[in-house]
Amino acid sequence: MRRSILIDCDPGLDDAAAILTALGAADRLSLGAVTTVAGNVDLDAVTRNAAGLLALAGRTDVPLHAGCPRALFGAGERAGHVHGADGIGGVALSPGPAPSPEHAVQAIRRLARGGGVTIVAIGPLTNLALALVEEPAIATEIERLVIMGGVADGPGNVTDWAEFNFACDPEAARIVLESGLPTALFGLDVTRQAHVTPQRIAAFDALGTPAGKALARMLRAYQGERPRPVLHDPCTIAWLLQPDLFAGRRVRASVETANPAQRGRLMTTDDPQGPIELMTALDADGFFALLTQCVGGLRG
Ligand code: BDR
Numbered sequence: 048m049r050r051s052i053l054i055d056c057d058p059g060l061d062d063a064a065a066i067l068t069a070l071g072a073a074d075r076l077s078l079g080a081v082t083t084v085a086g087n088v089d090l091d092a093v094t095r096n097a098a099g100l101l102a103l104a105g106r107t108d109v110p111l112h113a114g115c116p117r118a119l120f121g122a123g124e125r126a127g128h129v130h131g132a133d134g135i136g137g138v139a140l141s142p143g144p145a146p147s148p149e150h151a152v153q154a155i156r157r158l159a160r161g162g163g164v165t166i167v168a169i170g171p172l173t174n175l176a177l178a179l180v181e182e183p184a185i186a187t188e189i190e191r192l193v194i195m196g197g198v199a200d201g202p203g204n205v206t207d208w209a210e211f212n213f214a215c216d217p218e219a220a221r222i223v224l225e226s227g228l229p230t231a232l233f234g235l236d237v238t239r240q241a242h243v244t245p246q247r248i249a250a251f252d253a254l255g256t257p258a259g260k261a262l263a264r265m266l267r268a269y270q271g272e273r274p275r276p277v278l279h280d281p282c283t284i285a286w287l288l289q290p291d292l293f294a295g296r297r298v299r300a301s302v303e304t305a306n307p308a309q310r311g312r313l314m315t316t317d318d319p320q321g322p323i324e325l326m327t328a329l330d331a332d333g334f335f336a337l338l339t340q341c342v343g344g345l346r347g
Pocket residue numbers: 057059060061062087126129169170195204210211212279280
């Protein structure tokens with residue numbers, strides 16, 4: 048049976064890999080919508096990139112909804128130094144579909160209301176938090192959240208404590224993690240194991256398809272001068288497709304919002320009955336083989 052998903056994102060080079068992987072697994076994942084949120088770069092740019100990725104995959108039929116242009120509080124974070132000023136590493140994409148007039152928060156509420164949808168959130172959690180605040184009843188309708196964000200054991204990638212998506216909008220992350228919804232959480236603990244290597248990039252290039260070649264160009268831009276870049280966001284989609292690539296433990300979790308030095312810090316308590324599965328281990332070879340196979344299945 049195909050699983051119904053919605054991807055809430057801020058593409059973003061690793062978001063791009065996640066979106067292409069999901070679209071390449073259309074036999075197992077039914078993508079009901081892509082919603083965007085300001086994060087890696089501003090809202091117009093991430094929405095333009097999401098549209099271009101849908102066009103690249105030959106899936107302009109997937110509805111696209113632009114969401115929140117800023118965090119609930121504060122200025123948020125931006126990561127143009129990682130993803131390029133345009134958020135997509137300077138890789139030219141065809142213009143994709145225009146976003147729907149419906150706001151992302153409304154689209155999330157509408158799709159959640161139907162029941163049975165899995166929400167994959169790979170950017171700041173502003174849209175999702177607002178959807179849960181505006182319409183709390185959707186919490187009983189959403190099947191599962193699959194989130195990239197936070198770090199439980201180890202330093203953050205924005206501050207010593209905080210990972211980018213949670214640092215960008217700590218209040219939103221706290222609302223979502225305290226919702227009690229069943230959640231698979233992919234923090235830096237696990238995503239730091241998904242190393243992008245020249246060989247793994249070459250495997251995408253060798254697909255010889257427009258999507259494979261474009262993703263290889265994006266990953267070369269992502270690699271830049273950095274010694275060991277890692278691919279965070281596609282862990283979420285890979286887990287939906289092949290959960291045995293991952294291992295984790297059950298926790299309850301919240302996010303620091305008060306202490307200025309630690310805003311966005313993920314705080315967990317081990318609890319076998321906890322609603323959140325915190326992922327800790329990854330079979331990286333299996334992960335990249337899965338991504339390559341999915342992207343290879345795209346028509347684009
Ligand atoms: C997260 O931050 C963003 O830069 C990436 O797209 C990913 O979602 C990793 O910390």
